[in-house]
Amino acid sequence: xxxxxxxxxxxxxxxxxxxxxxxxxxxxxxxxxxxxxxxxxxxxxxxxxxxxxxxxxxxxxxxxxxxxxxxxxxxxxxxxxxxxxxxxxxxxxxxxxxxxxxxxxxxxxxxxxxxxxxxxxxxxxxxxxxxxxxxxxxxxxxxxxxxxxxxxxxxxxxxxxxxxxxxxxxxxxxxxxxxxxxxxxxxxxxxxxxxxxxxxxxxxxxxxxxxxxxxxxxxxxxxxxxxxxxxxxxxxxxxxxxxxxxxxxxxxxxxxxxxxxxxxxxxxxxxxxxxxxxxxxxxxxxxxxxxxxxxxxxxxxxxxxxxxxxxxxxxxxxxxxxxxxxxxxxxxxxxxxxxxxxxxxxxxxxxxxxxxxxxxxxxxxxxxxxxxxxxxxxxxxxxxxxxxxxxxxxxxxxxxxxxxxxxxxxxx
Ligand SMILES: Cc1ncc(COP(=O)(O)O)c(C=O)c1O
Numbered sequence: 228x229x230x231x232x233x234x235x236x237x238x239x240x241x242x243x244x245x246x247x248x249x250x251x252x253x254x255x256x257x258x259x260x261x262x263x264x265x266x267x268x269x270x271x272x273x274x275x276x277x278x279x280x281x282x283x284x285x286x287x288x289x290x291x292x293x294x295x296x297x298x299x300x301x302x303x304x305x306x307x308x309x310x311x312x313x314x315x316x317x318x319x320x321x322x323x324x325x326x327x328x329x330x331x332x333x334x335x336x337x338x339x340x341x342x343x344x345x346x347x348x349x350x351x352x353x354x355x356x357x358x359x360x361x362x363x364x365x366x367x368x369x370x371x372x373x374x375x376x377x378x379x380x381x382x383x384x385x386x387x388x389x390x391x392x393x394x395x396x397x398x399x400x401x402x403x404x405x406x407x408x409x410x411x412x413x414x415x416x417x418x419x420x421x422x423x424x425x426x427x428x429x430x431x432x433x434x435x436x437x438x439x440x441x442x443x444x445x446x447x448x449x450x451x452x453x454x455x456x457x458x459x460x461x462x463x464x465x466x467x468x469x470x471x472x473x474x475x476x477x478x479x480x481x482x483x484x485x486x487x488x489x490x491x492x493x494x495x496x497x498x499x500x501x502x503x504x505x506x507x508x509x510x511x512x513x514x515x516x517x518x519x520x521x522x523x524x525x526x527x528x529x530x531x532x533x534x535x536x537x538x539x540x541x542x543x544x545x546x547x548x549x550x551x552x553x554x555x556x557x558x559x560x561x562x563x564x565x566x567x568x569x570x571x572x573x574x575x576x577x578x579x580x581x582x583x584x585x586x587x588x589x590x591x592x593x594x595x596x597x598x599x600x601x602x603x604x605x606x607x608x609x610x611x612x613x614x615x616x617x618x619x620x621x622x623x624x625x626x627x628x629x630x631x632x633x634x635x636x637x638x639x
Contacts, residue, residue: 302517311441341367402434459519565614
């Protein structure tokens with residue numbers, strides 16, 4: 228349940244980047260769906276790690292190496308707890324993309340074959356499309372898509388119909404669409420997929436930064452997310468997996484740290500989660516992501532969600548007053564995360580983004596790594612504004628003012 232009345236967050240001062248100005252104007256950053264800004268707490272945790280605690284993890288017996296290991300593994304424990312996962316089944320990857328590829332390679336190559344179906348949706352990010360295309364091309368399986376309605380939603384009836392074929396081996400879908408903002412009914416979807424005897428993977432790249440997420444309660448077989456969108460550093464992502472599936476899986480990458488013993492011809496594998504973490508880990512990034520989840524826990528994810536929902540509601544209301552502007556995706560702020568894609572009649576989205584930039588407003592324009600969705604929507608590209616906990620109503624108002632200005636420049 229989402230809180231009905233929650234005080235707005237006022238945390239801009241926690242994020243050093245907002246001391247910057249562009250042509251004398253404050254930074255209006257509306258591109259958090261691409262990557263979030265970082266609070267000082269994250270930057271300082273990584274700085275402190277390198278200044279005071281740097282050593283390689285897991286292998287050293289000396290005190291400094293033990294400190295580094297404790298910081299890194301301690302971060303894993305807090306990251307797992309933040310997302311409702313178990314520590315041993317919380318695997319660090321480079322990003323969400325690598326987490327999904329891990330499943331496609333290490334699970335998919337063994338369990339998916341000719342005649343099987345991998346089911347995804349038309350609203351997926353390329354990270355949750357291309358690994359499945361590669362898998363299906365290699366194995367002779369079929370890649371099928373759940374459709375997206377004109378108002379940007381999936382249909383549970385269509386999911387049931389696909390599952391009824393009995394051929395679906397794995398269904399993979401976004402928690403929140405990075406283009407439409409749609410919050411998908413993932414708990415319902417996972418339950419249906421499980422009942423049909425298939426595995427589920429949720430791409431939580433936009434979910435974890437915006438919603439309270441409890442992967443234990445969701446009970447998907449895999450849940451992938453990426454640190455840099457959740458006020459953490461780049462270079463670290465997370466895969467939560469079901470223990471018995473991870474234990475039965477072959478490793479993804481081979482090398483140091485992921486083994487127990489190595490002989491001349493064969494090897495045995497380390498325990499979870501390290502079996503899936505070959506080579507030296509992203510130690511500072513792990514420490515940074517630990518600080519990021521501490522920061523978000525301190526704010527409270529219920530409050531983050533309430534803040535962004537209110538901001539989205541305000542922005543949708545104000546955008547409705549911009550002539551020629553069409554918002555894509557669900558109409559109400561209750562059904563969507565803090566992501567608003569739109570078209571402005573008569574101006575190409577890239578020109579919109581460029582004109583907004585002149586007013587100090589950062590939005591993204593393009594296909595947002597979702598080319599099949601663009602094709603489904605019949606648009607070449609959209610402009611997209613997206614919010615983080617540091618945004619305010621003033622930022623949404625600055626977006627609207629800059630859009631009005633863009634219309635004046637184009638004399639439309
Ligand atoms: C829904 C979704 N999935 C996956 C990704 C990929 O994230 P990363 O590039 O960090 O792996 C993104 C990033 O834009 C995203 O929005």
